[in-house]
Amino acid sequence: MKISASFLSIKDNLKENILVLDQSNIDYLHLDIMDGKFVSNKTWDIETIKKLLTGTNRPKDVHLMVSDVKTYIDDFSTLNPDYITIHFEAVDDIEEMINYIKSKHIKVGLSIKPNTDIVSIIPYLSLIDLVLIMSVEPGKGGQDFIESASSKINILKELRDENNYYHYVIEVDGGINDETINLCRNADIIVVGSYITKSDNYNEQINKLK
Ligand code: DX5
Ligand code: ZN
Numbered sequence: 001m002k003i004s005a006s007f008l009s010i011k012d013n014l015k016e017n018i019l020v021l022d023q024s025n026i027d028y029l030h031l032d033i034m035d036g037k038f039v040s041n042k043t044w045d046i047e048t049i050k051k052l053l054t055g056t057n058r059p060k061d062v063h064l065m066v067s068d069v070k071t072y073i074d075d076f077s078t079l080n081p082d083y084i085t086i087h088f089e090a091v092d093d094i095e096e097m098i099n100y101i102k103s104k105h106i107k108v109g110l111s112i113k114p115n116t117d118i119v120s121i122i123p124y125l126s127l128i129d130l131v132l133i134m135s136v137e138p139g140k141g142g143q144d145f146i147e148s149a150s151s152k153i154n155i156l157k158e159l160r161d162e163n164n165y166y167h168y169v170i171e172v173d174g175g176i177n178d179e180t181i182n183l184c185r186n187a188d189i190i191v192v193g194s195y196i197t198k199s200d201n202y203n204e205q206i207n208k209l210k
Contacts, residue, residue, distance in 0.1 A: 001184075003206060004028035004061045004171065006193035008043065009141035015052055017197070022056040024202040025210070028083075029058045030173075030191045032141075033076065035066040038090050039139035046075035053079070061191075063111065063173065065138045066090065069097055077104040085109025085132045085171075088121055098127050109171065113138060114146045118155050128168050131156055133187075136174025141193040145175030150183040157186040178208045 005026040010017045022029060031049065036042030044052065053060075060081035066072045069086050076084060084101050088110055091097050101108045110121055111132035121131065133156070135149035153170055160166040172184050173191035184190055196205045 001187065002027035002189045003209060004030040004189050004191045005196055005202075005206075006030040006032050006063075006141065006173075006191055007197060008032040009194040010197045015054075018052055019055055021197065021202055022058050024196075025206045026058060026196075028061040028189070029053070029056060030193070031060055031062045031076070031079075031081070032193075033062060033064050033066060033072060034139065035068065035072070037067040038087065039065045041139050046078065049076075049079070061085070061109075061171075061189075063109075063132065063191075064090075070100065073097070073101055073104070077101075077106055081106060083107045083109045083130055085111050085130060087111050087113070087138070088116060089113055094124055095127065098124065111138075111173075112152075114148060118152050122159075125156075125159065125166050125168060126163075130169045130171055130189075132191075133170065133172045134174055135172050135176070135180075135184075138174075142198075143175050145177075145180035145183065147183060149174075153184060153186045176209075181209055 003026045034041045034043045062076045062081045062084045064072045107129035109130035110128045133152045136143040169188040171189040172187045176192045177195040199205045
């Protein structure tokens with residue numbers, strides 16, 4: 001199981017603490033990009049992100065919680081991230097956006113909010129590289145894990161095991177700590193924010209999860 005660390009909840013010395021996080025025992029840096037439209041919060045634009053991430057080396061896992069998906073794909077593909085994940089609920093033509101990200105030679109993630117059923121994304125499972133199951137309502141860090149995410153993870157694993165042409169990795173995001181991680185055992189990547197970044201010893205928290 002890999003860890004994708006979100007720095008959304010880091011309050012002070014953000015640039016310095018992102019470097020500390022980047023050098024800790026994580027597999028990806030998770031970028032929570034919000035536009036204040038798809039979700040009420042607004043986070044960093046691409047110019048700010050480029051300054052914040054100067055000196056980081058971990059592969060990037062971009063989570064777009066935005067309405068104008070194409071513009072943000074253009075902006076954030078310039079980081080050469082490993083993944084760009086878009087929300088099912090934000091896009092009219094899903095296949096067009098999947099192909100648009102693929103045209104930039106970046107792996108495609110599709111995310112669903114807690115109230116969106118797995119059935120909605122079944123038509124796309126053979127086209128994507130990652131499914132991001134939200135275990136909190138997108139928009140902010142430090143929320144409680146929504147347990148229905150666990151059954152979505154398990155269903156996705158079963159579907160992948162039964163259909164050998166499915167190659168997506170299963171990622172879960174929100175409210176993950178040393179207890180709720182036990183509900184995510186079938187996930188390939190867990191996104192962890194505040195459980196790691198609220199402490200002053202990131203590796204200590206990460207080791208509790210590993
Ligand atoms: C919420 C973000 C999550 C969040 C995770 O909209 O997508 O990545 O930052 O943070 P924690 O682990 O604090 O729930
Ligand atoms: Zn996220």
